[in-house]
Amino acid sequence: MRSIYKYLLIIFAIVLQTTLMKYIAILGVKPDALLILVISFSLLNGTGESITLSLFGGILVDVLFNNAIGFVTISLLIVAYLTGVLSKNVFKESTFVAFVFVFLGTILYNLIMIFSMLLMKYDLNPPYLLNVVIVQSVYNSLITIFIYRYIVRFNSFIKSKKFFFKV
């Protein structure tokens, strides 16, 4: 039942993202707390986790903020699922591995979004797009370096059941 904390953490991340994150934007680009959390948990817990968490977080964001429902969810789902599949072959608790996954994951996430925007016939501005993708992937991965160890600790806290069973 402790996994409820995980969902609460994701809701909290979305609320922070939409209210206070604009104050720490660099070059007008906000980091993406939801993406960092979902990639980290998929890396730690595998594909099942990546599907549930990306659907939960993505649909919440889409319902609340986006005109096209599914826009964030599908990008998040693809990135998280790939991370979950690849996580079998890496050393999961390493911060460096998470750094690489978040860096590449952010690029892929934004590219899928740009592709969806092309399908929806948005008028795109290529230099600006490139700027956003690069700045956000660097920013996200730098944040991951600092918070990944706490996510790992939080994850093991959720998984540990000794309080309920072993005592």
Next chain:
Amino acid sequence: MPRFLKNKQFIFVIVIAVALISAMAYTYGGGRNVTPIESAIGGVLSPVEKVFYSIGNNISNFFSSIKEIGTLRAKNAELEKEVVKLSKNDIMLQEYINENNRLRDMLNFKDNNTNITTKPANIISKNPGNWFNTFNIDVGSDNGIKPKMAVLDEKGNLVGIVTDVGNNWSKVLSIIDVDSSVSALDVRTRDNGIVRGDSNGNLNMIYIPIDSKIEKGDVITTSDMSMFPRGLIIGRVEKVEKDEGSLLKQAVIKPEADFERLEFVQVVTNMKMTGN
């Protein structure tokens, strides 16, 4: 049978992806009253977001007021001068209004300048991503808000348009979003054009005639041809460009509303036609 088709989870992901793409195609475009489930989700999270948003605003206002203390005296003197100048102008304008009304009566002109009525609202959150400029406000269909109503800032400048409406919250699309387009008018030269967002926080006015005398500093307002009430201020011309080989001009427009520090807005409730 390929190996990946035996993986049930993979097939599940594909099915979800297809479902999401169909959902995107179905909901894209906005202008709908959202389903009760969506409305409930927004209703639960809105109060929480409102608290966080106002905390953020209070902190940033505190720091910006510290920064402004040094310049207050100079600014006050400047504003007092402005007041004297404007009150003179005001008397002159009163004369013009009377004269205009008299002449209108003589010509039997129908007065089509209806006053707009507005409903105040707080902004509760902004779009989490970097691609779109949308925000949510804390009034909804319970307060008589409908899709496609115009949204103004405190001073009455155009900010955006309501897209989706829940019970006590609604989504607003800013005019600086890439998806937004507004029919606009240069007040001085009466040139029509379309104002669109360019995703850098500025606006582009396109389809301006080549012989237009539009220049830097002109005020751009909504025209009578859009669904917005006419005469709402959009912004000022910053730069006029002429594409080589094109038969039209375009202008970069600086929006008059401050989108970074937007806190309160007003929704126009008596639009010409509102959806549904």
